[in-house]
Structures are given as C-alpha cells and as structure tokens.
Amino acid sequence: MNDFSVIGKSIAMVDAAGKTTGAGKYTDDLSLSGMLVGKILHSPYPHARIKQIDVSRAKALDGVVAVITGADAPNPYGILPVGHDETALAVEKVRYVGDHVACVAAISEEIAENAIELIDVEYEPLPAYFDPEDSMKAESDLIHENRPHNIEKDYHHVFGDLDKGFADADYIAEGRYIANEVTHAAMEPHSTLANFELDPHTGKLGRLTVWSSTQVPYYLQHKLSLVLEMPMSQIRVIKPLVGGGFGGKSEIIPLEIIAAVAARAARAPVKITYTREEVFWAHRGRPRTIIDLKTGVKNDGRMTAVACKVIQDGGAYCSYGVVTILYSGALLGALYDIPNIRYDGYRVLTNKPACGAMRGHGTVNVRFAFESQMDEIAAKLNLDPAAVRRVNLLKPPTVTVNGLRVLSYGLPECIDQVVTRSGWKERKGKLPKGRGLGVACSHYVSGAANSIIRSDMPHSTVNIKIDRDGGVVVYTGASEIGQGSDTMTAQVVAEVLGCEIARVKVIAADTDLTPIDLGSYSSRVTFMAGNAALRAAEQVKKNIVSAAAKRMNCTPDDVIMRDGHVWKSSTTLSEYNPTLSDSLDEHEAACGHVDGQILRGSVLQTPKEEGPKDHMSFEEAVVAAIDFHGALTGTGSYAPPVAARGGKHKGGGVGPSPAYSYSAQVAEVSVDEETGEVTVHKIWAAHDCGRALNPVAVEGQVIGSVWMGLGQALEEEMVWKDGLLMNPGLLEYRSPSSAESPEIECIIVESIDPEGPFGAKEAGEGSLAATIPAISNAIYDAVGVRLREAPFTPERVLAALRAKKGMKRIEMTESVDPTAPRKLREHGGSLWFRGKGPMRHPLDPARRGTNAGSPMGGGE
Amino acid sequence: MKKELIELRINGRAHELAIESNKLLLDLLRQDLGLTGSKRACDDSSCGSCTVQMDGVPMLACTMLAASCEGQEITTVEGLADHGGLAALQKAYGDFGGAQCGFCTPGFMMTVRWLLANNSDPSEQEIREALSSNLCRCTGYSQMYQAIRAVIEAEQKAAPTEMVGAK
Secondary structure: OOOOOOOOEEEEOOHHHHHHOOOOOOHOOOOOOOEEEEEEOOOOOOEEEEEEOOOOHHHHHHOEEEEEEEEEEEEOOOOHHOOOOOOOOOOOOOOOOOOOOEEEEEOHHHHHHHHHHHHEEEEEOOOOOOOHHOOOOOOOOOOOOOHHEEEEEEEEEEOOOHHHHHHHHHHEEEEEEOOOOOOOOOOOOOEEEEEEEEOOOOOOEEEEEEEEEOOHHHHHHHHHHHHHOHHHHHEEEOOOOOOOOOOOOOOOOHHHHHHHHHHHHHOOOEEEEHHHHHHHOOOOOEEEEEEEEEEOOOOOOOOEEEEEEEEEOOOOOOOOOOHHHHHHHOOOOOOOOOEEEEEEEEEOOOOOOOOOOOOOOOOOOHHHHHHHHHHHHHOOOOHHHHHHHHEEOOOOOOOOOOOOOEEEOHHHHHHHHHHHHOOOHOOOOOOOOOOOEEEEEEEEEEOOOOOOOOOOHEEEEEHEOOOOOEEEEEEOOOOOOOOHHHHHHHHHHHHOOOHHHHHHHEEEEEEOOOOOOOOOEEEEEHHHHHHHHHHHHHHHHHHHHHHHHHHHHOOOOEEEOOOEEEEEEEOOOHHHHOOOOHHHHHHHHHOOEEEOEEOOOHHHHHHHHHOOOEEEEEHHHHHHHHHHHHHEEEEEEEEOOOOHHHOOOOOOOOOOOEEEEEEEEEEEEEEOOOOOOOOEEEEEEEEEEEOOOOHHHHHHHHHHHHHHHHHHHHHOOEEEOOOOOOOOOOOOOOOOOOHHHOOOEEEEEEOOOOOOOOOOOOOOOOOHHHHHHHHHHHHHHOOOOOOOOOOHHHHHHHHHHHOOOOOOOOOOOHHHHOOHHHHHHHHOOOOOHHOOOOOOOOOOOOEEEEHHOOOOOOOO | OOOEEEEEEOOOEEEEEEEEEEHHHHHHHHHHHHOOOOOOOOOOOOOOOOOOEEEOOOEHHEEEEEEEEOEEEEEEEEHOOOOOOHHHHHHHHOOOOOOOOOOHHHHHHHEEEEEEHHHHOOHHHHHHHHHHHOOOOOOHHHHHHHHHHHHHHHHHHHHHHHHHHOO
C-alpha cells in the first residue's frame, strides 16, 4: 500500500477549467493594442537560387508597415549546435516548396495577403532531390554546400562481436521495412506574438517580449538572441497555453523568429499565425525511414546479433536530424538483451520540409521493423511471439552492450498483463479467418541524459516561494503543452509539503520569472522537472519542519506534514480535531477561513506564551517558519547522474536516459480480404511508467500515444509529388476520427524507479512505437500477409493479399499518377488555398510539357 | 470593402456590429468580440474546433459568413457555463481527462451539448458518430466517452425525481 495523500490519485488538470470554458488563452487568442498581422511569402520551388527580391510594390501598399526578407535576419540557427543551417527567411537559396522567403506586417490580414502577392521574386530553379537513396548519390547542386552527397550525418556503430553473433545463430531473418512520413498535426497552428518595448534610457527599441506556441521557451530565447544579436537578458519568452506539440513545437519554427524581426522592422507588435497548410510545411515530423534489418536467433528465439541499416529522408534542414538518426540506433538497446549490435544510420537531406522530433522520436519506425521481424522469426521457428519476447528480456540492473543503463524494468509484467487480458493463449491463431491478434513491445527515454546544448548546467530547476498567506507558488520552466506538466509539478510539491493541491499555484514557462528548464520534449518533464520540484519542496519543508519542531517542542524527525496539517508523530491528528479534515473544504483550508472570518496566517498564529503545541495548521507552520528563518523559499535542480550518461563512443550521448518506460501491446484486428480494409477492434496497452503520479493523466497519455500510433499504422501519411505535399489539410491528412478509433484498454504497470520522483518515469511517448507492429502482426495473424510498409492502407493490404495469391496489383492511385489526366490530380493539390499557399510550381510534372528543360530529381 | 451594419444575438445578448460583408463568423467572434474560445485550427471546416451553435445546431464558424447569421441565436463555448460555474459536461471533461491540450475542447463542448440535448441516452455508437465531426489529436477520444457517460449517468440519477414531479 502506498501512503500518499496527493499523488497516485486521479485529479483534473490544474488548468482544465480554462480549457473547457474557452477562457484559457493560447497565443493566437492574445492581442496587443496597435498589433499588426504578419503574413509570410513561401517558395513555390523545391530548390532554387533567389536572384532578386523586389518588395517595393508591397511596401507601397496602403496599410503595409514593414516588409522583411532574408537580408533582415541573415544569422543562421538551428536547434542543434551541429546543425545551424537555417535562416528565418531564405538567404540566397530556397530548399523546399514552402520555404520562407519574405514577410509582410500590415494593419490587417487582408492587406498583408494582398501585399504578399506584390512581392516580386526572381528564382533560378535548381535540380531538386526528393528520394533519399537518390539524394545520397548527389555530386552537384547540393542542398547544403558543406554536406557532401546530401548526407547530413552518418553513424556506424558496432557493439560486441557481430560475426560471432551471426555465426552462433540457428536462424537469420532479413528484410527491408519502410515507414512513410507522418506529421504531428497538433490542433493549434503555430503562432507567435512579438513586441519590443522602448528603452527609457536610450529612447530606442529595448527589451523584446515573445509569446509563442512552443515546447522550448528557453531554446527560443537563445536562438532569438543569436539571430537578433540581442543579449538573452533582453529577451523574454512567454509560453501561453499550447494546443498540442508532439514534438512539432520542440524547436524553433521560422515564424517565431520572423515575428520578432518583423516587430523590430515595423516598430509595432506583430502576430503571425500559420494557416493549417503552412503548419504542414513547417512540419518537423517523423521522417520516411527505410530500415534494412537482420536478426540472428537461436532455435528458442534468443537473439544473438542484430544488424540494422537506417536511411532517413530528413528534408531540407538538419533540425533534430542528427539526434533522430542516433536514437534510431541507440534504442535498439534497452528493450531486449541483444549481445551484438551493428548499426549504420544515414540522415539524408532532400528538398522537402525538414523532419524533426515527433512523439517517440527516432524509435518508432525502427521499432516497427524490429517487432515485425520478431514476429516473422516466431512464425518461422513456430514459437509463440509473446514467448520470443520473454526469452530476450534484460536482467536489470544492467548496462546494455551499447552503454544504456537500465534500473527499473516493468516489461515482463507489461507482457503478462496484455497476454492475460487479451486472452492471448486461448485466442491467438484460433480466431475466425480474417481476424487476428498481434503483440509488440516498445520503450522510451525519460528525458535525455545529455543536454543538446553541451553544458553542465542542471536540466531542470524549480523555485518555490511560500508567503504568510500560506500560498505556495512554484516557478518552473517546464512547458505545459497539454500533457499535464503543471499538474504534475503541483502534485509533487503538494505531496512533499503535505498541503492541499488548491494551495499550490504553478507559474511556468516565462523566461523572466521561471528558472531555466530545457523544455518539454523527449518525455523529460516528469522525471527531471519532477525531481527538481521534489528537491525544491524538500528544501522548503526542512525549514518549515524545523520551525514547527521548535514550536511543538519536538525533534524535526517527529514532525509530520500532511493534508494541510502539521503535527507531532507521537500524537495522531484526530486527537486534536477529529472532524478537521472533513469540516474544512478545500477553499476554507486554503485561505484560513475560521469561524466566519477569512484570516491571514499571521493572525491565526498562537502567541508563543501559550506554550508548546502538538498540532498546527499549514499556515501556522509557514508563519512560524518565516518568523524563524526569514523568507521561505526553496530551489531544487536536477541533472542526470554520470552513470546514466552512456558510452564514450561518437554519438554515444544520444540514447542514454536516467530511466526507460516500457510498453507491451496486443492488437485485435480484422481484415476485409475484398477491399484490404483493416479494422482495429481493440488494443490492450500495458505501460510501465514507474509510478503513476496522476493515473487519469497517465492513461490519457498512453491512450493518446497508442491512438497516434494507430493513425500512423492505418492511414496517416504525407503524400509527396516532386516535393509538393498532396494532402496539406486536416481532412486530407487522415488522422482517425472518433468513428474509426477503437477501444484502447490502458493497464498501468508501476515498476517504481529508484531515481524518479516518487518512482515515476515517462508516460507520454513510449507506447506509440508498439502499436504499429502490434497491428501489422495482427494483420499477419488474420490473413497471413506481412505488411512491411506503413501505413497499412487498403491499397497496400490488398496488394499484399493479391501478391500472395499471385494476382496483379490494383493501382488505386492511378488517377493521381503524373501521367493520368491532369484534372483528376488537381483534387489533392495545393491550389485550393489560394493566396495563402504556394502556386503549383512550374517544375511539377503536370506542367512538365510546358516547361522545357527543367532538370528534376537526383537521377532515376 | 464597405462595411454594413448587422445585428447578431450571441450568448443571449444583442450586438450591433459594422462588418465587411466577407467577414467570417469565427473572425468576428475572435477579433471583434474577443470571444476567443472558438478556435481556428484547419481553416476549411475539417476539424470542428470552431463549432458554435446556431439555434441549437452545431455549425462551423470558420466557413460561415457573419452577415448570414442575423436573426439566429448564436451560442459559443463562452455561453456554456452554468450560472458562472462549470457546467456538468465541462467538469466531467476535466475530471476524466477529456481535455488534454484543450484546443479542440470548446468545439467538442458545443457538439456534445447538442448531442445530449437531442438524445438523453445515446448509445456508444451514437456518441462516436456525433463526435466524429470534431478532431482531437491528444486523447484518442476514449476519456471523452467516459466523461460523457458520467454526465449521462448523473442526469439519469437525477431524472426520476423530475419525472415524479411531472406526474
């Protein structure tokens, strides 16, 4: 039995009311007086040199205040120190359809849109690269001059003795798997509002304040400083409510810098909000990934060696690419015991929007390949797929062959849970034809053990201030993006201080007020900001306890703080006021409401002359502590321990984490053999989150992850034609609606991590990766075809079914094939959002006939 | 563009507004009246984040001309709160995790309220179908069903006394 009063209980998020009433403010809901609207001109070419930009006609339009181009902010930046290859607006070259070229700030959206049309840009089109395997052969017209063969980064890792591993194997499986590109499609389009204050001493533009939909306010502050050439101390980044991120807001998106540059040029506040189509171009999603995987096993399914080659279609800029390609290799480890690993990873540049971090960063597509191949091995060796996973379990505490330290490991129980609940033993392989079950596992980091900015600073810091009113104010840089980080912080602090959660106010993600936190990505907040909050609260508690101990004439060890009361452990609370906890509702307790009066804590304080007490209210204890120690504040910070920071090999810094979450899933599907349509009936998902601090939030995160994996498994896909996105809308980019979403049963497994706050680990990402292979394995169980390319659309499933029967493939996309009549293709194109999007570019194959001699592609 | 004067009834109050004839209802709500609860997320009536009710029927404000709404009773999410407190549905969405990032939530509030007003005991299938007009990227919808189910059950518990009274 756990003895907690706040954590471990499901509570509504602390900001829930603002969300359900519409009162909560997201960035686009904000406005300032005199605010201008910014609109961005995007490139219609996938790859071209900018010969000339003429903004004079746009500037002359009545109502236009400023027009900016790349020359106004030429400093390169990027989220990774090794990848400073972006500029807010294109300088010299555009590298994808949708690349940012110029921005207009005007008094209305309509005027800004009209002005955009008046900007004259002269381009010199260059050959463009759309396929990563072609792009790797490029010799000339490189996307970035300093990246030969358009390879952003390649890594070649060998751990253990690979030759021996494969020599020891009884069976070796080999295969190529492809996972197509997906994007976050967070409901809130990116938005930024920037405003400069005038400096009273110089009379010129002074401090900059930026409100932005970001997961990483501190990184934004840093990159703004770099591009605007202003000290970080003069820049304040405030994160209002964020309408979902999933990684898409975990780096600096061009509009965030463009808004600030435009505000500087216009000398007025500027707000830019992307249209949905622009959000698709901003992208930074999960790259199309080609995985060549080879696994050697003994006859009982135990793995002897794994060789994995990964090619990622990274798009036109580095973004998080170097980290993504490293995660893909590093997280081959830490799930199962693999004695020998070889990994070759290639992050390749192409003329498409940059890919970046997306939920399950780097692990998802490789996990799809890996878990699919395990299923193939089980089928080949006639083993139970669940049993194959069980014989390959790690034996923690351990350090994997590639240097990942694993302490808590709830995977065995996760597998047991889903196997039991799904009726796996009784039903697997015995369901009617067309219906099947599949199992798969996954894991994810609880934050990266090494910061992307190389430094020894803490990854999270939390400050707490308590005043005489008994109000607890927590300052954290951690970014609430809907995952519940503010609630988690409040819970941890309330638990440590033994006060009610209503008493705790969280002030988050405002770089002027809150201490540095790296932000909300790689599932780091609960573990790292949670630990920092725990330590800050413990520091404050020590002062309260010592003052209370004096007042109650006992030792600090004897003082208990819980549920808003402070008492001596030798007594019980009920002896002093048996009805106290019942009679005071939360509101009364929080503000010291006694006998019809609202009293300040200081008035409640009993004079010392009354002699020692045995019980105090939280307010009394706080007042005693302030009287005794002075101001009551505490600070806690967290940096991952050295032991968790991984191996010394090149690239070894990515992958290590202080703790890993584990997930096992069983999916039940049916397949319509006539149409190839896959229906998922139910998914059982067990997730080891260490300890569930707020079970309803954990379930929400796990179900949300599984559901997002389901989308990638069945229907989500970014469809490209020569660098032009065919489906840049929420209807065309098909994420599952409630009608297509199956029941997802979430089972929380608590392994209690020794280093997590109260034993907690991550919950928000780890489950996603298992869903895709669980579904593909279930499809195999249902109809005996192996889907090696995601998503498993009716077209692909039907093609596999027909191939199995030796029948010809039906080309369902014939009507959108470039050689088909043009009229049919227009439907999926970008023209429908005229004025806000790029024109169909002249190099588009549909226009090839009219545009002689346009060199396209990196070779056939 | 020349402005014209129209009168709209929004959340029980009349507003006289001078607007361009091409002004969208969503822009009018968000920019002119500061009712920012209705959200713009897809621009093209794909996602339901801008859902408002026109005479009790859910409609998408992002593709509706404001000038065409004269004479109808418009309700936005700001008009949902129950005498200044959270409506049961709003409370339940918080308790059961029906809202994560919250951006789609106002739209869901308007859709679900319409569902419950027209069907006091919808089946799971009916709830799924009703909600399919709105997109959410966080929750996978599961916890929304729990919230809606809780509201329905609370209503049903309260209902018998009303029926006695009615007799």
